[in-house]
Amino acid sequence: MTTDSKENLPWVEKYRPDSLEEVYGQSDIVDTVRKFVHEGKLPHLLFYGPPGTGKTSTIIALAKEIYGPNYKNLVLELNASDDRGIDVVRNQIKNFASTMQIFSRGFKLIILDEADAMTAVAQNSLRRIIETYTKNTRFCILANYAHKLNPALVSRCTRFRFQPISESAIQERIKNVIIKESINIADPATAALLKLSRGDMRRALNVLQACKAATNGETDDEIDENMIYECIGAPHPKDVETVLDSILKDDWTTAFMTLDQYKKTKGLALIDLISGFIDILNNYQLKSSTRIEIYKGLSEIEYGISKGGNEKIQSSAIIGVIKQALEREE
Numbered sequence: 001m002t003t004d005s006k007e008n009l010p011w012v013e014k015y016r017p018d019s020l021e022e023v024y025g026q027s028d029i030v031d032t033v034r035k036f037v038h039e040g041k042l043p044h045l046l047f048y049g050p051p052g053t054g055k056t057s058t059i060i061a062l063a064k065e066i067y068g069p070n071y072k073n074l075v076l077e078l079n080a081s082d083d084r085g086i087d088v089v090r091n092q093i094k095n096f097a098s099t100m101q102i103f104s105r106g107f108k109l110i111i112l113d114e115a116d117a118m119t120a121v122a123q124n125s126l127r128r129i130i131e132t133y134t135k136n137t138r139f140c141i142l143a144n145y146a147h148k149l150n151p152a153l154v155s156r157c158t159r160f161r162f163q164p165i166s167e168s169a170i171q172e173r174i175k176n177v178i179i180k181e182s183i184n185i186a187d188p189a190t191a192a193l194l195k196l197s198r199g200d201m202r203r204a205l206n207v208l209q210a211c212k213a214a215t216n217g218e219t220d221d222e223i224d225e226n227m228i229y230e231c232i233g234a235p236h237p238k239d240v241e242t243v244l245d246s247i248l249k250d251d252w253t254t255a256f257m258t259l260d261q262y263k264k265t266k267g268l269a270l271i272d273l274i275s276g277f278i279d280i281l282n283n284y285q286l287k288s289s290t291r292i293e294i295y296k297g298l299s300e301i302e303y304g305i306s307k308g309g310n311e312k313i314q315s316s317a318i319i320g321v322i323k324q325a326l327e328r329e330e
Helices: 003-007 027-038 055-074 086-098 120-132 167-180 187-197 201-214 225-232 237-249 252-266 270-281 288-306 311-329
Strands: 045-048 075-079 108-113 137-143 158-161
Touching: 027 055, 027 158, 045 055, 055 075, 055 108, 055 137, 075 086, 086 108, 086 120, 167 187, 167 201, 187 201, 187 225, 201 225, 237 252, 237 270, 237 311, 252 270, 252 311, 270 288, 270 311, 288 311
Parallel strands: 045 137, 045 158, 075 108, 108 137
Antiparallel strands: none
């Protein structure tokens, strides 16, 4: 891809690693897979883990390292969330896997992204194809959740669990993007971005690109901490602290009015507030029984919200759970 055509791409694609050296945060997996390739003993692979942790980037970088210019001819990429039925397995995958390479030795590669979205029938059909064409084809199965895959399919692959990427690895990658895109970002904003990305490199790049767009491309405009929180839609820690402080110190009516006001004026979601409360309460010196009572109560409220519970009732319940538990603490 030329430099000009890359300019119009989302940063997630623009800065996708072209080699294994550029894959951040998964060094152990990269070293192991590269060793398989150098020894000529690459097995079928299963990469699984949370979104944005480098599963697709790693296998594409590996494929480019193996095949070089012939990459597109010898690699079949399928997103199983779109093509998830039995016909795709019988037609596209089987046809590609069954044909031998004429002018080069080795194997072809089939990448199945989001394979945990494949139907059970398609997964069963895939098992046999993997066994039949092992001589000339290798499969790499990518999934967010390994438990959604057929156990017999999983057993045919060497499994690699992709952990959420560390903040230091994300920071290293982000630093390169900031320099190349001439972004002016404050240190507290960078810290907030790393924290809120929660190990998801894709999320960090998307938020950074959105904030850059919000500055209208002016290099003098600085991206601050508030812009990061607004872009992600996460409550600012100061707002969460204010609401929690009111719950702890004020009477029930005042606390409810404060919570309701911040929900309306700041557009805060109750579930996000609950997560923020837990982050703050983790730093409090509380009895184990009190901590358990608060977390148990908040988890039940969160479940109620996810099932469509009335927000006013759930807001009242949050105040009641925290106040009641802390009163017993005293």
